Amino acid sequence: MPPEKDNPRAWDKSHYHLACVEDAVAKAHQICSEKGVRLTPTRLRILELIWRSHKPIGAYALLDEIKLEHKSAAPPTVYRALDFLIEHGLVHRIQSLNAFVGCNDPGHVYSGIILICNDCGDVLEMDDAKISETIALYTNNLGFQLSSQSIEANGTCPGCRG
Numbered sequence: 001m002p003p004e005k006d007n008p009r010a011w012d013k014s015h016y017h018l019a020c021v022e023d024a025v026a027k028a029h030q031i032c033s034e035k036g037v038r039l040t041p042t043r044l045r046i047l048e049l050i051w052r053s054h055k056p057i058g059a060y061a062l063l064d065e066i067k068l069e070h071k072s073a074a075p076p077t078v079y080r081a082l083d084f085l086i087e088h089g090l091v092h093r094i095q096s097l098n099a100f101v102g103c104n105d106p107g108h109v110y111s112g113i114i115l116i117c118n119d120c121g122d123v124l125e126m127d128d129a130k131i132s133e134t135i136a137l138y139t140n141n142l143g144f145q146l147s148s149q150s151i152e153a154n155g156t157c158p159g160c161r162g
């Protein structure tokens with residue numbers, strides 16, 4: 001059964017995306033102040049750029065965007081900001097695309113599946129603790145020490161199926 005709490009906006013093509021961005025920025029401020037870490041202007045800007053859409057964006061595309069505003073920006077600027085955003089659960093890395101997407105439910109420990117639409121490129125995070133529990137159980141039984149896990153699934157989203 002699909003978890004109800006997941007953000008259904010991602011795949012509603014007519015949704016008011018500015019609300020997603022405002023939500024993400026507000027939650028980022030809240031999480032950083034709770035944790036006592038700094039959401040610097042660069043970190044915030046990278047987060048906003050990632051949230052331009054629900055499509056994953058690569059580090060070099062982010063660098064190109066940032067360079068329009070700060071000519072001196074270099075790859076470490078982007079990578080350091082990405083590390084920060086990932087560490088604090090604001091952004092996830094899509095391994096198969098080597099790209100980044102904003103988290104639907106910032107601050108949570110990511111456990112679940114990332115669904116990637118082959119048609120529009122949008123990504124939706126499906127969170128389900130059962131999935132990560134199952135993986136932990138299986139790997140543990142095999143004597144494999146798990147350090148991280150990510151599952152990505154490709155297909156066609158409801159919006160593109162029409």
Ligand SMILES: [Zn+2]
Pocket residue numbers: 009010015016017018020021054
């Ligand atoms: Zn949106």
Ligand SMILES: [Zn+2]
Pocket residue numbers: 089092102103104105106108110125
């Ligand atoms: Zn997430």
Ligand SMILES: [Zn+2]
Pocket residue numbers: 117118119120121122156157158159160
């Ligand atoms: Zn789609």
